[in-house]
Amino acid sequence: SVKKYIDKPVGYFLFLSCYNMFTPQEVLELSQKVSSHYKNSNALKYIKEDAERSNMTSNGQSFIDITIPSMDGGELKLSDIIRDNKLTLVDCWASWCGPCRAEMPNVVSLYEKYHKKGLEIVGISFDEDETTWKNAVKTMNMTWPQASELRSWDNIMTQKYGVTSIPYTILIDSNGTIIGQQLRGEELENTVKQYLE
Template identity: 30%
Template structure:
């Protein structure tokens, strides 16, 4: 089973809160879900250091997201030297890679893929990131029948700016981001902004109840397969929330739209 990091550094930095994601409550905790779940005994020195690096990165990033990422990479490299045989620090490097600019992300992802120490699942995530980086600037194909029966086809949404939101109701940072998404949607929908949800839930009733309660109106993909859903596998997205932004021509422009979302959307709407 693939594992997830259900928290994105970018979202955490933007919200200026410490939200560490978790596996669904009815699922066993995966070792690589986040740095808190590293499968090592309590008090493990590396685990404690990684927690400290993550928390300090978030604090630094609350004022400047770039500063948080720079700190995370620098401290992670210190951990490589201190714990040369341990694969866990590559979790932190992967987090940094996911939210860096494309050039830096590509460099870090290649480093992870080429590592002799990083574990198989981290390498798989890095390979998935490289694949998606190659797709930036290219047309994105996305077509599905939504949870409520609506037919969704990104091809037919040309002329609009579209956010593709990979999320789950069991992901705290996803829920934390929701008010911002709803406000952005309500503000910019009249100008041609749309959101397409890709749910990683596996309980239809729970998802429908959540959407109704929170008044989420945009169409949701749901196939009951949770973390193994069709688009999770097709696109290799294993970090939640992940937000892609597609321009009016149907071209994938951003893999990390959560940072400065409103400005990114407005810029694409003005093109």
């Protein structure tokens, strides 16, 4: 197994190929045990940074504050939204993302049900084209605050939260604690319901 041979070349190469089967915590512990030969390798550095990021943004951790250009031309600061609501859902999506569009009716109905009870949603788009982005928001009836750097994947969410696929959701309570990630559909609604009802 990887743990048994982590200090040998074979263990190191196994680790590289299946590191995502371990928790971020285990990844960081294992990367300490790699043979000194590989300690400074780029691959290992990447894996460690990835694990540290996931660790910082996992459930039970405090959110990381971000400021993003909002759709109305101003700026949207995540901490302001969290402060004013019982529950904040950060929803990473893009107009060109099929699965995001397919999930949006669920998010819309969630918002209609729970906004008055204290749920706010922040849409963060991975779009590059402003017109396409704004049209998608209108067409899909997304009435909550929207923000985007219009830089596709080269954005603050991939850098600070390690988002590697969309749709991606992060649920944050009023104390700024992350209480759920990657929740969709029924699972998302049940978590919100438990919290607000």
